[in-house]
Amino acid sequence: MTTTIAHDSAPAEANDAALAPELLVRMHELMVRARCLEERLIRMNKQGDGYFWIGGPGEEAFNVPLGLLVQKGQGPQFDYLHLHYRSSATLLAMGADPVDALRQMKSTASDPYSAGRNFCNHYSVRKWNVVPVSSPIEVQFSMAPGSAMANKRAGGKGITIVQGGDAGTAEGDFATCLVWCSRPGNELPCLMIVTNNLWGISTPAGQQHGEKHVADRGRAFGIKTAVIDGNDPENAYRELKKAMDYVRTERKPFLLEAMVSRLYGHSSASGANLVSEEADCLPAFEKKLEERKILTRVAIDELRARTTQELLEASKRVREEPQPQGADIWKHVFADVDLVGSAHGSNGRS
Amino acid sequence: MTTTIAHDSAPAEANDAALAPELLVRMHELMVRARCLEERLIRMNKQGDGYFWIGGPGEEAFNVPLGLLVQKGQGPQFDYLHLHYRSSATLLAMGADPVDALRQMKSTASDPYSAGRNFCNHYSVRKWNVVPVSSPIEVQFSMAPGSAMANKRAGGKGITIVQGGDAGTAEGDFATCLVWCSRPGNELPCLMIVTNNLWGISTPAGQQHGEKHVADRGRAFGIKTAVIDGNDPENAYRELKKAMDYVRTERKPFLLEAMVSRLYGHSSASGANLVSEEADCLPAFEKKLEERKILTRVAIDELRARTTQELLEASKRVREEPQPQGADIWKHVFADVDLVGSAHGSNGRS
Amino acid sequence: MATLVQAVRLALHVGEERHGVTDVFGEDVGAPLGGVFTQSQGLRTAWNTPLDERGIVGAAIGLALAGQRPVAEIQFCDYAFNAIDLMKLAGGICWSSAGDYNCPMVLMTPVGSGIRGSLYHSHSFDGQATRLPGWKIVIPSNPLDAYGLLLSAIVDPNPVMYLSPKALLRAKAGPDERIPGEPDDDKALAKMIDAPLGDRSKWKPEWPDVKDLFVPIGKAKVCRAGRHVSVVTYGRMVPVALAAAQQLAGEGIDAEVVDLRSLHPLDWECIEASVRKTNRVLFLNEDTEVTNFGEHLVRRTVEELFYELHAAPRLLAGAHVPGVGLADNLERASVPQLDQVASAMRELVGHEA
Amino acid sequence: MATLVQAVRLALHVGEERHGVTDVFGEDVGAPLGGVFTQSQGLRTAWNTPLDERGIVGAAIGLALAGQRPVAEIQFCDYAFNAIDLMKLAGGICWSSAGDYNCPMVLMTPVGSGIRGSLYHSHSFDGQATRLPGWKIVIPSNPLDAYGLLLSAIVDPNPVMYLSPKALLRAKAGPDERIPGEPDDDKALAKMIDAPLGDRSKWKPEWPDVKDLFVPIGKAKVCRAGRHVSVVTYGRMVPVALAAAQQLAGEGIDAEVVDLRSLHPLDWECIEASVRKTNRVLFLNEDTEVTNFGEHLVRRTVEELFYELHAAPRLLAGAHVPGVGLADNLERASVPQLDQVASAMRELVGHEA
Ligand SMILES: Cc1ncc(C[n+]2csc(CCOP(=O)(O)OP(=O)(O)O)c2C)c(N)n1
Ligand SMILES: Cc1ncc(C[n+]2csc(CCOP(=O)(O)OP(=O)(O)O)c2C)c(N)n1
Ligand SMILES: [Mg+2]
Numbered sequence A, B: 001m002t003t004t005i006a007h008d009s010a011p012a013e014a015n016d017a018a019l020a021p022e023l024l025v026r027m028h029e030l031m032v033r034a035r036c037l038e039e040r041l042i043r044m045n046k047q048g049d050g051y052f053w054i055g056g057p058g059e060e061a062f063n064v065p066l067g068l069l070v071q072k073g074q075g076p077q078f079d080y081l082h083l084h085y086r087s088s089a090t091l092l093a094m095g096a097d098p099v100d101a102l103r104q105m106k107s108t109a110s111d112p113y114s115a116g117r118n119f120c121n122h123y124s125v126r127k128w129n130v131v132p133v134s135s136p137i138e139v140q141f142s143m144a145p146g147s148a149m150a151n152k153r154a155g156g157k158g159i160t161i162v163q164g165g166d167a168g169t170a171e172g173d174f175a176t177c178l179v180w181c182s183r184p185g186n187e188l189p190c191l192m193i194v195t196n197n198l199w200g201i202s203t204p205a206g207q208q209h210g211e212k213h214v215a216d217r218g219r220a221f222g223i224k225t226a227v228i229d230g231n232d233p234e235n236a237y238r239e240l241k242k243a244m245d246y247v248r249t250e251r252k253p254f255l256l257e258a259m260v261s262r263l264y265g266h267s268s269a270s271g272a273n274l275v276s277e278e279a280d281c282l283p284a285f286e287k288k289l290e291e292r293k294i295l296t297r298v299a300i301d302e303l304r305a306r307t308t309q310e311l312l313e314a315s316k317r318v319r320e321e322p323q324p325q326g327a328d329i330w331k332h333v334f335a336d337v338d339l340v341g342s343a344h345g346s347n348g349r350s
Numbered sequence C, D: 001m002a003t004l005v006q007a008v009r010l011a012l013h014v015g016e017e018r019h020g021v022t023d024v025f026g027e028d029v030g031a032p033l034g035g036v037f038t039q040s041q042g043l044r045t046a047w048n049t050p051l052d053e054r055g056i057v058g059a060a061i062g063l064a065l066a067g068q069r070p071v072a073e074i075q076f077c078d079y080a081f082n083a084i085d086l087m088k089l090a091g092g093i094c095w096s097s098a099g100d101y102n103c104p105m106v107l108m109t110p111v112g113s114g115i116r117g118s119l120y121h122s123h124s125f126d127g128q129a130t131r132l133p134g135w136k137i138v139i140p141s142n143p144l145d146a147y148g149l150l151l152s153a154i155v156d157p158n159p160v161m162y163l164s165p166k167a168l169l170r171a172k173a174g175p176d177e178r179i180p181g182e183p184d185d186d187k188a189l190a191k192m193i194d195a196p197l198g199d200r201s202k203w204k205p206e207w208p209d210v211k212d213l214f215v216p217i218g219k220a221k222v223c224r225a226g227r228h229v230s231v232v233t234y235g236r237m238v239p240v241a242l243a244a245a246q247q248l249a250g251e252g253i254d255a256e257v258v259d260l261r262s263l264h265p266l267d268w269e270c271i272e273a274s275v276r277k278t279n280r281v282l283f284l285n286e287d288t289e290v291t292n293f294g295e296h297l298v299r300r301t302v303e304e305l306f307y308e309l310h311a312a313p314r315l316l317a318g319a320h321v322p323g324v325g326l327a328d329n330l331e332r333a334s335v336p337q338l339d340q341v342a343s344a345m346r347e348l349v350g351h352e353a
């Protein structure tokens, strides 16, 4: 059954349909890979193989289904993603190579996301419409309406997905997204996601937020909303699918709030140690899979061990890759050609 | 009877009590004075006695009661006002000299609000806690929580009143005010007012705002809200009183949306001509006063004529007052003494 | 001859018809107003936004990253200061993604004083804009450059800031500044593309068949050649500098006036050639004078041309005060005036008038 | 001896106990964290805000206008660029109201590179801040100045921007930089005022009885007197300049190092005296080099001291690129390094090493 904490419309029947075992196994494998990747990034940072860590351990149960449900490609026929710095599991579920995350952690010249310029988990993948993740909180919510307009114009089923944390919704940009996505007659196909871990660095949400649910803020704008348990991957998959189907077909916004865990604290600045009080989606899901005889403990442990080992070895190889050179700072200040426009001459660009 | 378009709580009984005739006469006189003042300002601008006009003709039925209900004084025991550039009637109801508005229009050195620096209707009255009105839309909503904190700390009944237009609520600052005034355990005594004339310069509200009522945005934060007819001064007085009483006694925020008219268009930039389609609160109110035998047509016409004449003569005198000198631009870049702190050594300022 | 604002409108029209412009948007930019300065009247892709500058800049970035070609407007540059972070972000998208993305957007905004705009309709933006790496920045001083620079901005794959000197918007083109294809009679042009007063619901513009013309970004223009002193300026101060040069010609002083047109990239070669020729230079703009772009030009001049200088280079700029006051005397005392420009030039050539 | 961040904490404590500070606030400024750099640990009036820089600056203005004495923090200056309009507003409140209101607030924010902070934890703010008329701007380079400048900022009736060089926060005071009243043993100080790791719910600081000390805003300090060349700098570049001077001393070059401490108002007299003495000057900071505050200093120097100069004045500043990259080589290439400072000084005195 599905755990919706709050919902505008009663959960649809389809919603409760069990997911195929193959899908569950696939989700589990991706969750394990994402967890092992974050654990490796944390280790690298603690060993001095990278100056800073921030990432998404604890959000896998939500971010993996999100990545699996994305319509992946370049240009406005496909989904645009304005992601958070905790979205590693989404990237992996879309098919990203975990080694690239290690490269960004080690600031190598080979880092495909920023060539050693940006912090880890600050992705950029043009071929999948993943726009550059930037450190300033919530600015992605001001940008999202732009790509959503492109999606709407293009016809088709492409939507814009924008994701951020709970504390960040206090920035005006969150309100901007609500206003711009709900203009009468110009509603935008934008799925706004708030991954609520009830923290902003050291500040508890309850101290700063008078909203019962952040998602309630969508109501005044006639935006459909839902608040869901993001620690249950099956529930997350169903709720995300439902929300996405609505946005894809209605071409209207949806505000989804997912309650998630912050398993290793805010970042390396706060120690990046396991927080035992936080619920861990992975063992909980594995218990279910065992009970339902979909996976055995042995297989699970073996997968975890193998993945850990692979990433350990990868991190050693990455350590040997060349660093960027000083003169590189002058590269890419300006673009010589129009890369983003190339996806469609359709708009008559000369 | 009271016209509330939407209300969280049913209108209280007290609400319907008729207002004393003396009060109605006083409100009418102030509405007339405010209207005559704006008409004079518009004339001055058209005659070249001032470069720009913007103001509040059409909002008198709401702004006069507001000014009458303010607890006027300096320091956090009294109300702080973060006003809009259409608040002339509020200032007059508080006791401001209309000639000072003429001075600001004519940019004379004697202009007490800005010494010839700022546009007309950009007031500053420290002795009444009227903070400087500035042109950037909505910034007053980011400042208001600050003075509201001071009100709350001071104990007593002082509150913060912040007012802006409907289009401006699209700025993040409006959301900032909602968030900061509703922090759990730190709710602030702040009356947020949106005077909704359904326009932002040339842009109709319906084209940009998906909210049924702007005030609905307060709900998600547990903020009490009301949407009222701002063209009926009796109704406005009662609704304002009710909202203010709540804020004064509960020390919590209230979001009040008043539907008002924009009687001479946006500003001199759009011609400043009478817009016949807009409802005019003044004749409507005068009709009532005549029917109820509180005022006669003769008395009303006489008042209007006299006020118009007084302001015409005042404008001629103001024309003769000296202009600021070039060297004056260097004055008041910095303050030598702490004027705002002087109101209370209470906080142990050395 | 087209006015500067008509030239902008023509360029936007050509942009949407031939160069892929998908959106011209901002507060009151769409019908019925077509912009507070009429710059976007009658355009096919013009639309009104919510009153939210952060939303405007953010939407422009999002549109650009999604392959659209947006031209966004901030109604007055005075109201752009709540979105500087987003401008920094746009300027850093190509760089931070190491070339994975580019961000092709144009941000237009009216700048400067001269219309008695008081505190919040008189700001300049050149100082702030030149602190935004990753942006190209242009500022025309006449209709032809306004047209040609805007078309270049539109086809550029990078974020381009287009600063319109609001005091010059209604200035007419000089005889040598005709836009290729514009009607000879400017009354005719107004009839074709200026929206009528009153009801416009049925009005449609009749666009003249104007031709492409690209003023390259990064190329300055010597508006007046001279031998004794150089004035390097841009935007609203160009006509002022030319008037001052005119005045000084009568005194036997032959001044050169350089209109930068682009602030970044900068046409250093042009400045260098002028300084090497006259050995005396005045940098002129109306922005506040502390941490002012003209100070960058002074710095580069002393670093690279110190031994060419026969007099200390001068900067004439706006007073470093919180705003431009409304009263005539206040505005005049806040930004450079013709007589000040002329006497600064005289001092540089050593003629005390 | 106190570190710079402990000195800030002590000044905030003295501010709230003796000088009317009513609020020390910002993101994560209150318990339990007491600021991302521990600057506000244990303070009576410290509290956490929503994640909203506009709200923080706005609330500070509102508190100030209502007679409170707020010290607001922007967690990193990199995140202050969405509130530049509100800073302009604060700087203009006294001026626009013609002296009816003043706005006594302190805005603190960590600035600069040097901690491998990548694109958004390495920005400088001096260029931006000096473009805000109506603000006083200070930037300490050592614990004693950090203490004395903050107390002066707190009692000033105007908005004061307090820029903390984050790379120096843990730097210890020199022997001549003891805060009056601080314990001799710095272990003891840490025990008294540094919050313990782990649970802090029961922790209370034990404040030493430090005395008032006001470093006047607008007064620079000659950190090292010298005859051959002047280096005028501030913040994180002060120790770099001193190290370079040390190096050059070995080569027989006697360099003077001036720490401005205040960027506005500016101690021009101090700069002028130094330039008149050495006739050679290097201006040094780590902000991006186009429209940079150091260029203002260069401009003023050439305007007022042109004929005193025996060499073209130099500016050494940060690369004009969208950000400071994370990799070591990138950060080093983006902001001035010791060797570059030393060789710039050598060139100025004409010693090619
Ligand atoms: C505009 C801005 N202000 C401050 C910061 C510093 N900062 C980084 S993460 C963070 C907390 C974010 O909390 P939330 O939005 O809930 O996301 P979470 O980290 O919990 O996923 C803060 C304050 C920032 N990156 N950007
Ligand atoms: C930040 C900002 N953006 C744009 C403007 C230009 N402007 C002045 S008034 C106005 C419309 C305001 O509409 P609304 O908030 O509804 O107030 P009203 O004038 O209708 O009372 C605009 C866009 C401004 N003053 N400030
Ligand atoms: Mg959070």
Ligand SMILES: [Mg+2]
Residues within 6 Å of the ligand: B165, B166, B167, B195, B196, B197, B198, B199, B200, B201
């Ligand atoms: Mg309105």
